[in-house]
Amino acid sequence: MEGDKARVIADPDTHDALLPSVVAIAPDGRVYVGKEAIALEPRLSREEQGRVSAVGFPGGEAGAVIRSVKRYMGLGGDEVAEQERRRYAFADVSGPVVRFKIGKRVYTAPQISAEILRALKLRAEKALGEKVERVVITVPAYFNDGQRQATKDAGRLAGLEVVRLVNEPTAASLAYGLNQLAEGKVAVYDLGGGTFDISILNIKGGVFEVLATNGDTHLGGDDIDQALVDWLLEGTAETLKADRHVWNSARHVAEEAKKRLSAVEETELVLELPGGVVRKTLSRAELERLAEPLVNRTLERCAMALRDAGLARGGVEAVVLVGGATRMPLVRRRVAELFGREPLCSLDPDHVVALGAAVQAGVLMGTQRDMLLLDVVPLSLGIETVGGVMERLIHRNTTIPTSVTEKFTTAVDNQTHVDIHVLQGEREMAKDCRSLARFKLGPLAPSPAGFPRIAVTFLIDANGILNVSARDERTGREHSVDVKPSYGLTDEEIERMLEEAIDLGEMDVEERLLIVARNDAHQILSALAKQLGEWGHLASAEERAAFEQASARLEAASQGTDRELISRLVEELNEMTTPFAERIMDAAIKQALEKKSIEELS
Amino acid sequence: MPLPVELDCFAALGLPRKLTIDLPALEERYHELGKKIHPDRFASSPPRIRSASLSGAALLTRSYRTLRDPVSRGLYWLELNGEKLAENNKQVPAELAETVFEVQEQLAEMRGAGAGDEALRRAVEKRRIELGLAMDELRERLARNFARWDRSDGSDRAELIAELKSTLSKIAYMRTLIRDVDRELDSPRMA
Numbered sequence: 020m021e022g023d024k025a026r027v028i029a030d031p032d033t034h035d036a037l038l039p040s041v042v043a044i045a046p047d048g049r050v051y052v053g054k055e056a057i058a059l060e061p062r063l064s065r066e067e068q069g070r071v072s073a074v075g076f077p078g079g080e081a082g083a084v085i086r087s088v089k090r091y092m093g094l095g096g097d098e099v100a101e102q103e104r105r106r107y108a109f110a111d112v113s114g115p116v117v118r119f120k121i122g123k124r125v126y127t128a129p130q131i132s133a134e135i136l137r138a139l140k141l142r143a144e145k146a147l148g149e150k151v152e153r154v155v156i157t158v159p160a161y162f163n164d165g166q167r168q169a170t171k172d173a174g175r176l177a178g179l180e181v182v183r184l185v186n187e188p189t190a191a192s193l194a195y196g197l198n199q200l201a202e203g204k205v206a207v208y209d210l211g212g213g214t215f216d217i218s219i220l221n222i223k224g225g226v227f228e229v230l231a232t233n234g235d236t237h238l239g240g241d242d243i244d245q246a247l248v249d250w251l252l253e254g255t256a257e258t259l260k261a262d263r264h265v266w267n268s269a270r271h272v273a274e275e276a277k278k279r280l281s282a283v284e285e286t287e288l289v290l291e292l293p294g295g296v297v298r299k300t301l302s303r304a305e306l307e308r309l310a311e312p313l314v315n316r317t318l319e320r321c322a323m324a325l326r327d328a329g330l331a332r333g334g335v336e337a338v339v340l341v342g343g344a345t346r347m348p349l350v351r352r353r354v355a356e357l358f359g360r361e362p363l364c365s366l367d368p369d370h371v372v373a374l375g376a377a378v379q380a381g382v383l384m385g386t387q388r389d390m391l392l393l394d395v396v397p398l399s400l401g402i403e404t405v406g407g408v409m410e411r412l413i414h415r416n417t418t419i420p421t422s423v424t425e426k427f428t429t430a431v432d433n434q435t436h437v438d439i440h441v442l443q444g445e446r447e448m449a450k451d452c453r454s455l456a457r458f459k460l461g462p463l464a465p466s467p468a469g470f471p472r473i474a475v476t477f478l479i480d481a482n483g484i485l486n487v488s489a490r491d492e493r494t495g496r497e498h499s500v501d502v503k504p505s506y507g508l509t510d511e512e513i514e515r516m517l518e519e520a521i522d523l524g525e526m527d528v529e530e531r532l533l534i535v536a537r538n539d540a541h542q543i544l545s546a547l548a549k550q551l552g553e554w555g556h557l558a559s560a561e562e563r564a565a566f567e568q569a570s571a572r573l574e575a576a577s578q579g580t581d582r583e584l585i586s587r588l589v590e591e592l593n594e595m596t597t598p599f600a601e602r603i604m605d606a607a608i609k610q611a612l613e614k615k616s617i618e619e620l621s
Numbered sequence: 622m623p624l625p626v627e628l629d630c631f632a633a634l635g636l637p638r639k640l641t642i643d644l645p646a647l648e649e650r651y652h653e654l655g656k657k658i659h660p661d662r663f664a665s666s667p668p669r670i671r672s673a674s675l676s677g678a679a680l681l682t683r684s685y686r687t688l689r690d691p692v693s694r695g696l697y698w699l700e701l702n703g704e705k706l707a708e709n710n711k712q713v714p715a716e717l718a719e720t721v722f723e724v725q726e727q728l729a730e731m732r733g734a735g736a737g738d739e740a741l742r743r744a745v746e747k748r749r750i751e752l753g754l755a756m757d758e759l760r761e762r763l764a765r766n767f768a769r770w771d772r773s774d775g776s777d778r779a780e781l782i783a784e785l786k787s788t789l790s791k792i793a794y795m796r797t798l799i800r801d802v803d804r805e806l807d808s809p810r811m812a
Contacts, residue, residue, distance in 0.1 A: 182664055226652045383664035391656045393682075418686065420660060422679040478679055481660045546665055597669055604673040608658055 023387065025194065025377035027370050028146045037369055038139055040212075042131050043084045044121050052138040056084055083107065083121045087213040087241060088135070089159075091117045091128040092173070093166030095506045100237075106263060115506045129169050129508060130516060133176035140177060152538060153180045155380045157372050159214040160186035161234030161397045163443050164455050165506045167484050172508055176516055182383055184482040187211075188218035189394050190375030191341040192227055194366060203336035204230070204328075208354050208362070209372075210317060211342035213239040217321045219328040219335065228393040231327035231416045233320040238313065240277075240344030246309045247273035251288060251299060259292060280306050281346050307349045314353050321357055327416050338362040341371055393418050396479050403440040403449040412477055415445065422478040426492070427460060432468050436461035439475065441485065441502075454505035460489055460498055473498060536585040540577040543589055544570055547596060550603055557602045569595055630684035630697060640698060640767035642688060651685040691763055695789050698770070704782055706790055714791050720755070724748060724798055728805050742806075749802050756795050763788050 020026075029036045035054070043056035051059055085107065091099070096114040110120040118125045136154075143151045158170050167184055174181035188207035192200065202222050209216040216234035220227055248269045252260050259265045272290050279286045280303045290297040325332060338354060340362045345351065355361050366374065381387040396419050401411040412423045427437050437460040444452030463471050472492035479485055489498035508516075547566065551558065558566070573588040631638045634650055656662070658681065663674045687697050699705050713721050727748060731741050766785050773781060 183661075224649075224652060226655070228652075379661075382661050385662070385665075389656075391652070391659055391661065393655065393659075418682045420675050420679040421682050422676065423683075478675065480675055481678075542665065543667065546667060549665075593667060596667070600667055600670050601673070604670050604677075608677055610657070 020377050020381045020386065023381070025374040025381075027373050028143050030142050031146045038135065038142070040088060040135055041084060041086050042088065042134050043082065044124075044126065044131075045082045048122070048124060050134050052134055059084060083119065085119065085131055088128050088131045090213045090237065090241075091119075092132060093163065093169035093507060094128070098506075106266070115504070116508055127508065127516075129173040129176055132170070132173035136173060136177035136179060140179060151179075153182050155183045155185055155376045155383065156181055157185050157187045157190050157376050159211075159234060159236055160188050160209075160216040160218050160229075160232040160394075161214070161236050162186075162483070163236075163398055163453060164400075164483070164485050165453070165504065166236065167482060168504065168507050171482070171484070172513055175513060181482075183379060184484075185376055185379050185392070186216070186218065186229075186232070186394055186483075187372045188216045188232070188339075188341060189220070189227065189229055189392060190373075190379060191339055191366075191371045192218070192220050192222070192375065193378040193390075193392065194371045194375035195339055195363065196378065199363070199365065200337055200339075204330060204334060205337045205339060206321070206324075206335045206358055207339045207341060208317070208321065208345065209234075209341040210344040210350060211239050212241050212344070213237070215239055215317050215320065217317070217324045219324050219330065225389040226391045226393060228418070229395045229416075230329075231324045232395055232397050233324040233327070234397070235316065235320060238316060240342075242313050243277060243310045243344065243347075244270055244273050246313070247277060247301075247306070250301075250309060251290060251297065255292065255297065256294075259294075265292060276301055277306060277347070281348060303348070310347065310349055314350055317350075318353060318357055321354075332357065333359040335360075339371075340364045341368050343369055394481070394483070395419060396421070396483055398443045399445055400441070400443050400455070400477065400479065400485065401452070403442060407449045409442050409444070409447060409449045409452050413479060417479075419479050419483060420481050422476055424474050424476045427473045427475055428469050428471050429463065429466070430468055433465040434468065435463055435465075437463070437471075437473065441477070441487070455485065456487075456502045456504045458487065458500050458502045460500070475500075533580060533582045533585075536582045536589070537577050539589045540573050540585050543592055544573060547592070550600070554603045554606065557606060558599050562599060565595060566592075566599075629701065630687045633680050633684035634688065636688075638701075640694065640770050641764070642694070644689065647685070647688060651681065654681055691760065691767070692789060692792055695763060695767075695785055699782070699785065699789075702778075702782065704786070706786060706793075713794060714787065717791060717794050720752075721794065721798060724752070724802065728801060731805055745802060745806060749799070749806065752795065752799050752802065756792070756799065759788060759792050759795060763792065 027036045033054075038053040039057060041053060041056040043051040043059040045051070045059070090103075094117045096109065096112045096117055099109060099112070099117055108120040110118045110125045116127050118127055119131070136156075140151050140154075154174060156170055156174055158167060162170070170184060171181045188209045191207050191209065192205055200222055202224075205220045205222060207216075207218045207220065209218075214234065214236045215238045216232065218232040219230045221230055222228075248266065251269050251273055252265070255265075269290055272288050276286050276288045280301065283303075285300060285302045288297075288299050288301055322332075325334065328334075335358055338358045338360055340351065340354065345354075345362075345364070345368055351362060351364075378387065378390070379392060382390050382392065395416045396413060397415060399411045399415045400413040401409045402425070404410045412425060413421060427439070429437060438457065439460065440449065440457050441455040442449055442452040443455045446452050460473050460475070463473075473489055474492050475487065475489045477485060477487055487500050487502055489500050490496065491498055547570065551563070551566070555563070569588070569592045573585070573592055576584050576588050579585075629638075634647070634654065636642070636647075636650075655678065658674055658677045660671060660674045660678055663671050666674075686693070688694050696706070727741075727745055731738070731745055734741055763785075766781065766788060769777075770781055770785075
């Protein structure tokens with residue numbers, strides 16, 4: 020952000036603003052990201068020619084080039100489509116996490132995604148000349164809890180603090196912002212390479228409130244390419260169709276042809292195969308015939324979102340297009356037809372989401388005081404009840420953060436645990452919804468059936484991620500809740516991966532931990548200074564003196580290299596300022612509540 | 622009236638316990654409070670503050686959504702009064718029984734005839750308009766009940782509760798009915 024204007028940072032050396040989400044992992048374990056990875060694709064494959072199994076993916080034994088890793092985030096090993104198994108080799112196909120098998124090593128999607136984030140972090144640091152440690156990351160609006168959690172994990176693995184996940188269509192609406200969007204209802208249609216989202220927002224007085232969102236996390240421009248590949252390879256031998264090398268070359272040819280057809284009416288596709296050359300002419304009309312079923316699927320989702328928002332088709336005042344695939348004239352035409360107005364696309368569809376994320380970062384840093392983003396949870400959340408029925412606790416399109424408290428008790432005497440199975444989805448039966456997590460309440464003291472009263476609060480935070488807490492209503496005590504996610508990485512696994520990354524990394528462990536400790540110190544010192552500035556009257560003179568002393572000690576320690584001393588002083592200061600912090604929160608809420616006189620609204 | 626003292630939906634929005642609510646003013650209040658206590662405003666604060674803001678914002682949102690929709694507001698009012706719609710809300714209210722029966726017949730007929738039957742479709746469309754009007758009437762009835770509560774000194778409480786329950790249960794039925802009709806009218810027509 021520069022003032023209140025967002026700017027996309029380009030690589031200072033190459034002047035590239037975009038970083039293609041392509042990661043190549045070479046046989047020796049070295050990692051290449053973006054254009055470098057794309058450049059390696061043909062080389063890696065040439066080495067493999069003769070062996071049928073691989074393009075950009077030598078044999079599943081040597082190295083790999085992975086595209087659109089986002090599609091695999093948060094998926095379980097058994098959730099990978101058959102078609103995708105043709106492209107990559109996977110290990111542990113029934114486990115809770117997709118694992119790519121690359122040579123002798125195994126990589127999860129968050130690890131590969133972390134490589135992209137790391138490359139972006141380096142680029143930004145190079146361009147800005149300062150460290151980048153806190154980030155806002157955008158995700159498809161229709162991402163479920165597991166996919167969001169996996170994205171946060173990727174940030175952590177890249178050594179970044181993920182301050183907020185923002186939904187991509189919402190970010191786009193922030194980028195267009197108040198200058199280009201009038202107040203009122205806005206639809207954002209976001210068709211990217213691998214995912215589709217539609218969000219309907221109401222913009223009013225600086226508040227960007229999402230009314231409804233819908234989408235498909237496995238539908239995008241890549242699927243149009245796939246349809247084109249099938250068309251291109253029609254009539255070729257089956258053995259060639261199954262060949263990863265052939266598939267990848269065909270995909271490349273198809274994608275380029277699709278792009279050309281946004282400008283011209285007809286183009287020729289040339290594909291070199293081991294046994295000869297395939298030449299076909301493709302017209303825009305033919306491309307549109309192939310893409311039509313996919314575009315229709317997106318329009319059905321749009322109709323559902325409109326219905327959830329309580330709007331008629333002509334009920335939106337503006338339509339915004341986001342994502343590379345919206346460059347297709349067919350998409351523009353059909354979207355205009357559905358909503359009854361010409362879509363806005365004055366901002367580059369490849370930049371608009373990043374620009375919006377920067378605006379949201381400004382909101383989080385307190386520089387955009389008058390703006391507020393109210394997003395929604397895309398999928399309903401509930402628990403499994405008797406008979407395998409899904410009981411909905413939080414409905415889709417509920418504004419977040421939101422929470423709901425449910426009471427639980429025991430069914431038999433002296434029951435020591437209550438099992439709870441959390442689900443996400445829109446279907447009636449638990450088995451048709453996606454399992455989110457399981458946890459046990461307890462151990463409970465022996466008592467008659469129905470006696471214990473445990474209140475469990477399901478809270479969805481502003482990132483759309485579930486947090487669970489439990490309280491015993493009889494004793495008032497907090498229960499510990501050990502939530503076992505059904506999919507995704509455990510904390511221990513992430514810790515281990517972090518350690519491995521540090522081992523391999525350029526920096527040693529001590530040095531890294533020292534930086535973390537100094538960051539903590541910096542964060543608490545600046546937060547305290549800010550609070551004393553704004554709310555100083557809530558601290559007594561004695562408190563102030565104590566805070567100042569402790570701050571000075573911490574300030575001095577953080578210049579040094581004693582990591583443990585810094586951590587201890589941070590903890591001390593944190594504890595010491597907690598009562599003050601609580602007073603501020605009380606006062607802030609009270610002030611907010613009292614601002615308007617009660618009579619005004621009655 | 623004996624109501625729980627903890628921070629309820631009205632208090633969370635700083636409103637008196639009145640059932641008649643001006644919706645634009647309610648929205649404005651919600652946005653104004655949201656700008657102050659939303660977690661976005663405390664992104665750099667210590668964890669304790671962040672979590673207080675998170676639960677504060679969750680309470681605010683829940684309260685706003687409960688009060689915004691008159692039906693959920695009415696249901697919440699029953700809850701505050703220690704009442705709820707009967708668990709066995711299965712029985713169709715007598716006043717609606719005939720309509721429910723007729724509509725289900727019509728829909729079954731439409732499904733059977735396929736989509737080509739224009740006359741049948743027009744009849745269902747006409748029915749949809751009638752149902753919409755009936756729903757408007759029920760909503761007005763609800764608003765009148767709300768206004769009576771706001772004026773009440775408590776002596777007619779039992780009567781008001783009974784009236785509120787009966788109206789809410791009819792609205793629940795009407796909603797399902799309208800949803801079924803819309804679904805049928807929306808379903809793609811074979812050419």
